[in-house]
Amino acid sequence: MARKVAIxxxxxxxxxxxxxxxxxxxxxxxxxxxxxxxxxGMRSNxxxxxxxxxxxxxxxxxxxxxxxxLRALSPTLPIIFLTARDTDIDRVSGLRLDAWDYLTKPLxxxxxxxxxxxxxxxxxxxxxxPETNQRNNAMVINDLEINEDxxxxxxxxxxxxxxxxxxxxxxxxxxxxxxxxTYENMxxxxxxxxxxxxxxxxxxxxxxxxxxxxxxxxxxxxxxxxVGYKWNTDG
Amino acid sequence: MKIRTGFSxxxxxxxxxxxxxxxxxxxxxYVREMKTYLLTGQEQALSLTSRxxxxxxxxRPELFNEESQIDPSNLDDNEIYAAPLPNYIxxxxxxxxxxxxxxxxxxxxxxxxxxxxxxxxVIEVKHTLGYRGNFIYALFEVLDDHVLLRPKKFxxxxxxxxxxxxxxxxxxxxxxYTLIAREPxxxxxxxxxxxxxxxxxxxxNYDLAAELSLTDDGxxxxxxxxxxxxxxxxxxxxxxxxxxxxxxxxxxxTVPTTPQxxxxxxxxxxxxxxxxxxxLKGLDRAxxxxxxxxxDKRVRTVVGNLVTEVNDPEIDKPSNETGLDYVWQMVRxxxxxxxxxxFTYIIEQPSSELADRSIEERNDKxxxxxxxxxxxxxxxxxxxxxxxxxxxxxxxxxxxxILGAVVVEQSTNQVLRQQRETLxxxxxxxxxxxxxVATALLIFxxxxxxxxxxxxxxxxxxxxxxxxxxxxxxxxEAKSGDEIGDLSxxxxxMLGRLSQYTSYLRGLPDTLAHEVSNPLNVVNxxxxxxxxxxxxxxxxxxxxRAKNGLNRIGMILRNLTEAANLEQAMQSETRETVDxxxxxxxxxxxxSFSNPEQRFEVLIHSRPIxxxxxxxxxxxxxxKLVDNAIDFAAPDTAIVFKLRRLDNFAQIDIINQxxxxxxxxxERIFEPxxxxxxxxxxxxxxxxxxxxVKLIASFHGGDVIARNLLSSDGVIFSLSLPIHDPQSQxxxxxx
Numbered sequence: 001m002a003r004k005v006a007i008x009x010x011x012x013x014x015x016x017x018x019x020x021x022x023x024x025x026x027x028x029x030x031x032x033x034x035x036x037x038x039x040x041g042m043r044s045n046x047x048x049x050x051x052x053x054x055x056x057x058x059x060x061x062x063x064x065x066x067x068x069x070l071r072a073l074s075p076t077l078p079i080i081f082l083t084a085r086d087t088d089i090d091r092v093s094g095l096r097l098d099a100w101d102y103l104t105k106p107l108x109x110x111x112x113x114x115x116x117x118x119x120x121x122x123x124x125x126x127x128x129x130p131e132t133n134q135r136n137n138a139m140v141i142n143d144l145e146i147n148e149d150x151x152x153x154x155x156x157x158x159x160x161x162x163x164x165x166x167x168x169x170x171x172x173x174x175x176x177x178x179x180x181x182t183y184e185n186m187x188x189x190x191x192x193x194x195x196x197x198x199x200x201x202x203x204x205x206x207x208x209x210x211x212x213x214x215x216x217x218x219x220x221x222x223x224x225x226x227v228g229y230k231w232n233t234d235g
Numbered sequence: 236m237k238i239r240t241g242f243s244x245x246x247x248x249x250x251x252x253x254x255x256x257x258x259x260x261x262x263x264x265y266v267r268e269m270k271t272y273l274l275t276g277q278e279q280a281l282s283l284t285s286r287x288x289x290x291x292x293x294x295r296p297e298l299f300n301e302e303s304q305i306d307p308s309n310l311d312d313n314e315i316y317a318a319p320l321p322n323y324i325x326x327x328x329x330x331x332x333x334x335x336x337x338x339x340x341x342x343x344x345x346x347x348x349x350x351x352x353x354x355x356x357v358i359e360v361k362h363t364l365g366y367r368g369n370f371i372y373a374l375f376e377v378l379d380d381h382v383l384l385r386p387k388k389f390x391x392x393x394x395x396x397x398x399x400x401x402x403x404x405x406x407x408x409x410x411x412y413t414l415i416a417r418e419p420x421x422x423x424x425x426x427x428x429x430x431x432x433x434x435x436x437x438x439x440n441y442d443l444a445a446e447l448s449l450t451d452d453g454x455x456x457x458x459x460x461x462x463x464x465x466x467x468x469x470x471x472x473x474x475x476x477x478x479x480x481x482x483x484x485x486x487x488x489t490v491p492t493t494p495q496x497x498x499x500x501x502x503x504x505x506x507x508x509x510x511x512x513x514x515l516k517g518l519d520r521a522x523x524x525x526x527x528x529x530x531d532k533r534v535r536t537v538v539g540n541l542v543t544e545v546n547d548p549e550i551d552k553p554s555n556e557t558g559l560d561y562v563w564q565m566v567r568x569x570x571x572x573x574x575x576x577x578f579t580y581i582i583e584q585p586s587s588e589l590a591d592r593s594i595e596e597r598n599d600k601x602x603x604x605x606x607x608x609x610x611x612x613x614x615x616x617x618x619x620x621x622x623x624x625x626x627x628x629x630x631x632x633x634x635x636x637i638l639g640a641v642v643v644e645q646s647t648n649q650v651l652r653q654q655r656e657t658l659x660x661x662x663x664x665x666x667x668x669x670x671x672v673a674t675a676l677l678i679f680x681x682x683x684x685x686x687x688x689x690x691x692x693x694x695x696x697x698x699x700x701x702x703x704x705x706x707x708x709x710x711x712e713a714k715s716g717d718e719i720g721d722l723s724x725x726x727x728x729m730l731g732r733l734s735q736y737t738s739y740l741r742g743l744p745d746t747l748a749h750e751v752s753n754p755l756n757v758v759n760x761x762x763x764x765x766x767x768x769x770x771x772x773x774x775x776x777x778x779x780r781a782k783n784g785l786n787r788i789g790m791i792l793r794n795l796t797e798a799a800n801l802e803q804a805m806q807s808e809t810r811e812t813v814d815x816x817x818x819x820x821x822x823x824x825x826x827s828f829s830n831p832e833q834r835f836e837v838l839i840h841s842r843p844i845x846x847x848x849x850x851x852x853x854x855x856x857x858x859k860l861v862d863n864a865i866d867f868a869a870p871d872t873a874i875v876f877k878l879r880r881l882d883n884f885a886q887i888d889i890i891n892q893x894x895x896x897x898x899x900x901x902e903r904i905f906e907p908x909x910x911x912x913x914x915x916x917x918x919x920x921x922x923x924x925x926x927x928v929k930l931i932a933s934f935h936g937g938d939v940i941a942r943n944l945l946s947s948d949g950v951i952f953s954l955s956l957p958i959h960d961p962q963s964q965x966x967x968x969x970x
Binding site: 011013014017018020021024055084085105106107108109110180182193194196197198201202204205223224225226227228 | 760828
């Protein structure tokens with residue numbers, strides 16, 4: 001049975017392009033142009049995944065508000081934000097909205113499919129329950145535990161709540177501890193259209209902060225100035 | 236940029252205050268006017284007086300008759316009589332001009348004084364008294380066996396042969412004059428103390444004049460006394476004093492030539508017609524002298540006295556006061572002496588042209604006019620040069636003829652005194668006002684200056700060096716109700732509007748990027764869908780180029796939003812304390828690793844240099860600087876890093892050989908959207924890179940500057956960061 005994806009985007013052309021691309025990838029697609037429509041539509045017709053543009057018509061933070069409303073309807077609904085600005089990502093974290101992922105415009109349609117796929121994989125693996133996750137595909141490096149299926153990472157036994165991009169970045173570094181991941185490598189890993197060094201720095205900063213919430217002395221991600229980052233096993 | 240031309244407000248206000256100095260100048264002008272006016276008034280009053288006196292004397296020829304002359308035989312004991320002289324007497328030792336009068340000289344012998352007269356001392360005096368015109372003349376023919384003149388450098392003036400003259404006006408103390416000579420010729424005449432020993436002041440008296448000439452058996456003295464020294468009531472006594480012993484120089488004998496009354500009263504000198512005098516007595520006025528002349532210019536009578544001294548209140552230098560009193564006295568003393576000095580300059584002295592006239596001529600002119608029937612007035616300096624004497628003459632008529640003339644004299648010193656007092660008051664008051672106003676102005680100006688300076692400082696700090704608005708409101712003077720407060724408030728307003736505008740401008744790239752990103756997204760997703768729909772289009776070169784173009788547009792948007800995003804992101808950045816040297820070395824290693832073709836040199840002056848930074852951002856700034864350096868470096872030259880400490884700053888110099896910065900670019904290069912252009916057209920140059928470096932430097936409390944190398948072609952960028960001081964509080968944002 002095909003998965004249903006809801007797209008909330010006020011720009012007709014973009015909305016229709018997303019719809020075409022995703023339908024080609026085999027998803028069912030509902031489209032909404034604004035918050036009101038989206039909320040009433042999804043109430044009666046709950047999708048499996050929602051893609052929300054943050055700016056909706058004249059509401060600067062329409063996407064954020066909509067996210068809160070949807071969370072009230074379904075705590076587990078995977079949500080992807082579409083942002084026009086890097087800083088919006090920080091705002092999402094700041095607002096503590098349970099977004100699974102976010103993408104900056106302009107979108108790369110291939111990456112969009114990949115991400116949606118990955119998210120559904122996570123949904124599936126979560127549905128199997130935690131004990132299966134423990135056994136399969138768990139990679140352990142010191143205190144770090146990476147589960148490829150559920151795309152989850154534990155540090156010292158505690159799970160970090162990560163976005164897809166964050167997961168991919170940690171995983172790529174931890175896979176080769178002590179090896180420098182250059183910015184160029186990381187840009188590819190993020191699977192986004194335009195990525196700047198600053199964007200990478202922003203991701204790493206957010207990742208470090210998430211580790212530090214669990215372990216204030218976390219120092220395993222090391223900056224290699226001018227080049228990139230590496231995972232230090234003896235941080 | 237400090238352009239300060241001209242004076243500060245304080246100086247200007249003080250200069251304006253200086254205008255107060257016009258007050259004394261104006262008062263001086265006013266006082267001069269007043270003086271002229273007063274003198275004119277005085278002259279009119281005088282001429283009225285002279286007319287009044289003349290009116291009294293009109294048609295009374297009996298007053299001018301010779302019969303009414305005093306009969307010398309009817310004199311009282313203490314009255315002496317001066318006979319009219321035929322000529323003016325020349326004081327020259329030649330007695331011929333005395334005419335008959337010399338022959339009628341009386342003989343006087345010494346009177347026994349305190350010491351007995353030596354029997355072998357020959358001393359005898361022949362004495363004549365007469366008058367002519369405005370002068371009384373006295374002749375002393377002295378027979379003396381030892382004529383002893385005054386020795387040089389001898390202070391006492393009673394130690395040689397001399398003549399004593401005493402004048403006394405009723406109600407005032409007697410004036411004693413000693414006539415003495417060092418050699419034949421003009422004698423010195425001094426006002427003496429009570430004991431007749433020392434002059435009261437060293438200044439000789441010039442109103443009186445006397446000439447001494449030696450004879451075979453003694454000496455002669457001619458003495459001239461101006462009539463103005465004698466009022467109708469003045470008493471007089473004269474005495475010849477003989478000193479014979481040149482060693483002891485004691486007084487050997489005294490020969491009085493005026494009657495010696497029992498009670499030491501002086502004699503009254505009668506020269507004029509007593510009847511006219513009696514008439515004039517009623518007209519006697521203070522400080523006025525009235526002469527009556529007959530038509531031969533002989534004085535018939537003179538009444539009244541002139542006061543010619545301008546009395547300055549003398550303030551002595553303080554001597555026995557202490558403390559504040561002393562200071563106050565000193566101030567007063569110097570103040571008044573300063574005023575004296577000023578007055579000698581500003582108060583008109585009697586003109587010298589008048590002073591050159593001989594004594595005889597002084598009122599001759601107007602007397603001549605009056606005797607020829609016209610009324611006239613004139614001015615002359617007083618004999619002591621202290622003031623001006625106003626004179627007015629009026630003829631006395633007898634029918635159609637002229638009987639004589641009245642001359643009235645009055646000194647102007649009352650006017651002068653008034654002038655002085657007024658001026659003194661004005662000057663004192665002005666000084667006081669000036670000091671008060673100057674002080675007030677100074678305080679006011681200082682306050683104003685302080686306030687304006689405060690406002691200036693607030694205004695200057697409201698915008699930082701890079702032109703960003705730090706404070707939108709000025710607190711300085713914001714609540715003042717005056718113009719400065721107004722200014723402060725309008726500057727605040729301006730800043731508010733400016734900051735709205737700048738925030739709009741700063742948000743513009745972001746908004747723009749945001750707006751552009753949507754259509755870009757449309758194009759992007761459409762291309763993707765197109766290549767899905769028409770698979771052969773995916774490999775078309777045009778698809779490739781379209782994607783390239785899209786990428787470039789995307790990069791431009793990134794660049795545009797980078798600065799704004801960075802500023803927001805840095806707010807939440809935590810800093811670490813790291814060794815800058817190590818960071819740079821790592822950085823250069825890393826950079827070399829990813830750009831192996833580029834050579835680097837690192838020169839380190841000292842290590843470690845601890846700084847408190849957000850390493851990612853510093854690395855980003857270095858990226859921009861190094862990219863820039865590589866862009867402009869001449870081929871095959873190394874990029875040089877220089878690291879050193881300068882006081883409290885760590886300085887990173889990044890030097891590249893190659894083209895120089897154009898004139899005036901060194902400052903502007905860090906502004907947003909200022910670009911030097913790139914060699915590679917495919918590379919995007921929005922001129923945001925160095926602006927971002929500047930942002931990062933400012934965020935760390937440091938700075939970045941660019942300049943051309945002095946020695947060779949090339950450019951040096953210097954990034955300075957504050958050294959971490961472990962004592963000081965971290966100034967990272969606490970979120």
